[in-house]
């Protein structure tokens with residue numbers, strides 16, 4: 001049987017060092033800030049282990065023959081790519097696309113690294129062997145891996161080594177026959193509280209002399225010296241599931257990770273002191289393409305859900321038949337279909353790199369550019385459609401238990417299609433998706449999880465097939481000239 005939820009929860013009780021609200025967390029699976037989100041992740045593993053889902057969601061590991069999630073498969077043809085996507089889509093439907101760093105994200109990065117392992121082999125066979133063994137280890141244990149690949153936001157106008165503390169960003173401090181020692185911070189460890197392992201990488205440009213910041217490795221979350229400083233928990237501050245149906249269950253916390261002289265054995269070091277190799281795993285190998293192709297599958301599911309929320313809000317408040325409202329909803333469905341079409345386009349236009357098939361870098365980057373712009377627009381449209389109804393709501397579920405307030409709720413929460421309870425339920429869900437602290441974090445997440453928009457626009461510029469586009473324009477320009485046109489114009493008179 002594949003890994004199930006109980007196995008996942010048990011593995012999280014491993015002495016990891018997590019801080020929140022000024023305190024060390026004893027057990028992430030029972031703590032008020034994390035217990036529901038860890039259960040949501042566990043439910044993904046229960047889903048893959050349930051009945052017919054085993055066939056739909058898993059495949060036999062080529063090393064052990066045991067069933068592991070399809071996210072670990074390196075697709076060799078369109079059918080395998082599509083089957084893998086269908087499994088990712090089914091998993092994302094469990095959390096409606098709200099868990100951006102669920103296990104399928106970084107598994108996709110590692111699949112992309114493995115598709116391009118030849119480049120690492122050519123650079124350093126020992127590091128390539130480490131990556132191969134690590135991939136087999138996380139795949140065969142169906143481990144949940146997340147990543148931290150961005151340097152903490154200090155002063156972005158200054159170099160990595162010029163932030164006032166040489167260990168502001170993770171750097172190599174020591175190296176011996178057993179491995180390396182690293183020290184410093186990385187942003188932002190989404191879901192690191194509830195995963196098994198973290199991949200640490202260096203993607204940001206470095207200057208000459210800053211090679212010690214160029215390192216790619218992985219450690220278990222209970223590695224000695226690894227500290228997680230979590231942001232405020234929306235789950236802990238949710239009044240109830242009725243009040244905050246999303247915050248209360250799908251709040252994958254984000255943490256600053258600090259590596260306080262963490263020892264990393266050589267078998268977990270994949271690249272070091274070479275910024276180009278660190279970046280090549282993402283951008284020459286299809287690490288970046290595979291991880292963000294997964295992101296677009298997730299966004300496709302999330303947008304379908306949010307379009308459903310938009311329509312349900314419009315039905316609740318009786319505006320759905322106004323032509324202007326139907327136009328707005330039609331715009332939203334078109335944008336949702338656009339993301340869906342981009343996912344299918346990435347698959348149809350996927351290219352072989354050696355034996356493996358992956359979406360092209362340009363297709364994925366273009367999708368990211370558009371998605372980062374569409375998401376905040378979608379959220380604004382839902383706000384526009386809902387008006388003050390998102391705010392004109394009882395303070396929390398306990399108001400229903402007070403007979404006087406319950407009577408007032410029945411008098412004031414009117415809808416032609418829903419009972420007062422259901423009107424409140426729909427609008428509280430909509431607020432949690434678009435306006436609560438959780439909803440607001442989601443807008444920031446979708447805008448930034450894959451770098452700021454301007455950076456993706458620049459990458460889209462760099463990776464576009466300009467020869468083809470400009471070549472056509474050159475062919476057109478070459479088909480006429482000034483002298484011929486002048487002659488033609490003069491003789492015509």
Ligand SMILES: Cc1cc2nc3c(=O)[nH]c(=O)nc-3n(C[C@H](O)[C@H](O)[C@H](O)COP(=O)(O)OP(=O)(O)OC[C@H]3O[C@@H](n4cnc5c(N)ncnc54)[C@H](O)[C@@H]3O)c2cc1C
Nearest residue numbers: 147148149150153156187188189190444445448449451452
């Ligand atoms: C909710 C959330 C979850 C995240 N989860 C993860 C995770 O799991 N793992 C991970 O590794 N990272 C994660 N990140 C980090 C994410 O990758 C970064 O936020 C992203 O790369 C942008 O970096 P930054 O936030 O430092 O913004 P900055 O680089 O500081 O950019 C902020 C803004 O500054 C301006 N700006 C910056 N540089 C320039 C420039 N050169 N020229 C012009 N304008 C500029 C732009 O307006 C830009 O939008 C997460 C981020 C968020 C918000």
